[in-house]
Amino acid sequence: MKTLTTTDALAQFCTEAREHDYVTIDTEFLRERTYYSKLCLIQLAMPGDTDDNAVLVDPLAEGLSLEPLYELFRDTSVVKVFHAARQDLEIFFVQAGVFPDPLFDTQVAAMVCGFGEQVGYETLVRRIAKATVDKTSRFTDWSRRPLTDAQKTYALADVTHLRKIYEFLSAQLVKTNRTHWVQEEIGILTHADTYIIQPQNAWKRVKTRTAAPKFLAIMRELARFREAFAQERNIPRNRVFKDDALVELASTKPRSHGDLGKSRLLLREARRGDIADGILKAIADGVNCPAEDAPKVSRKDDKQQVNPALADLLRVLLKAKTETSGVAPKLIATASDLDAMASGQRDVAALSGWRHEVFGEDALRLCNGEIALAAKGANVTIVPI
Structure with missing residues (x-):
């Protein structure tokens, strides 16, 4: 198993990949402790039946630049094949503002070809590639080095089996004249708005049954503060405060640090310091929001x-x-x-x-x-x- 740790080695692989019609791609990342995903590993494979032309790329290696990969992404003569690409695409868009073009998502294609809703990679490997995937390394810490042989084997399988899956599904789409169906779906996946979360719109993601404009105004300001705070510090939004606490705060409208201390759902860390100050200001802004500027639930x-x-x-x-x-x-x-x-x-x-x-x-x-x-x-x- 080849692991690329230098820019030159990555550039050489990407140059060779440009000689083929497609390349399969996957990533391993962590997101439990950050707002944005931390890219830990990239898997790449050119067409073939063996592991000889498949590699692992270590983005954590000192001095390695991913620019050769991004150049491959921009090469429209090579199809970039992913499975369930959304989170992978978000990583590359956030880091480099680039989308693979053209893109093929085997999960989308499988749904169009009759394999069911959000079909998993393991299912396609079993049904199309007639193979199995060892799942034991799925939940490992991909940021730790060195990677074990088991981790490398698991990661590489995510792109080697993907070759047969792509070839089968792409042929099925041509046969049924449904290629343009998948292209429409991929148009959504490769649109920047899919991955940009504007703090002022974050309130729309919070579930509530209350439609009172004043309540929604406070909820909007709380969600705006939380999203901006999480983005700026690259921490999960739930580490600031959770949705249930947000709804509670919008209902109780605390006006002081003492009032925050009475909350049942607010994390202890959020009852003081910058988070507490931000919460109180957001509530005040929501309370003072003019009626005409308050959000309204669409009819x-x-x-x-x-x-x-x-x-x-x-x-x-x-x-x-x-x-x-x-x-x-x-x-x-x-x-x-x-x-x-x-x-x-x-x-x-x-x-x-x-x-x-x-x-x-x-x-x-x-x-x-x-x-x-x-x-x-x-x-x-x-x-x-």
Whole structure:
């Protein structure tokens, strides 16, 4: 097993990789103690049936630059193949502002090809590559050096089996004329907005049943402070304070350090110092927020507007479409998509792009009363009205 620890060695590998149609890529990282992922290992493999043209890259090696890899990412003549690429892409985007182009994600492709929702790498290795993956090193500390032989073997398998998986899935996509479906999904994965979290929008990630504008204003300011604080110090946002504490603070509106000490859910470290000061200022800003500037819950999220009978019919239609197309249901439409459509909304993902071909066109016809659904044996059929 080759481990590259110098820029020259990495550059040589990347030069050789450019002679091929694709290269498979994976990473190992840690994120438990940081806001941003700490890149600990990169695995790369060129086409082939052996481990001879697969390598490990140690990004923690002193003096090693990843620029040769980024140049490979920019080379549009070579497909960069990942499995479940989102977290890998976030690392490279945050560190270097670069996305692999073109990109192929085998998890997305597998969902399109009928392997189910968010199918795991081990499942694809077993079903397509007819091999197994040793999972014993999955939860090890990848930042510790030296890496063990078991760690290296596990890491390398993440890109060597990926070659057969890619070749099989890409051929299936061509055969079924669904390559453009995967490309649409990858367009989302390679969009900067997917990975940029603006502190002022962080409140939208916090779950709450309260829609009062004043409460939401306080929650917005607390979430804004927490996100900015975590980003600046590169610590997990839950290390500042957790979501349940945020909701509690927005409800109780403490005004002093003494009030913070009465919180049931706030971490001890957050009751003093910079975090406590930031919390009190955020609450004050939320309390003093003018009514016209307070966030409001969109009426499109109001479940009371949903036509429950129509929502049920859309679910039946979706099930019928997934059975005939073989595409994972959640990849076509989520439960919230169906409820949104049943409440009259039309600006939903399920009604655009390749999803419109598979489901959206008939879903709109169903909503408009132009078709009905009928049971025919074990199948559901569409009946024009």
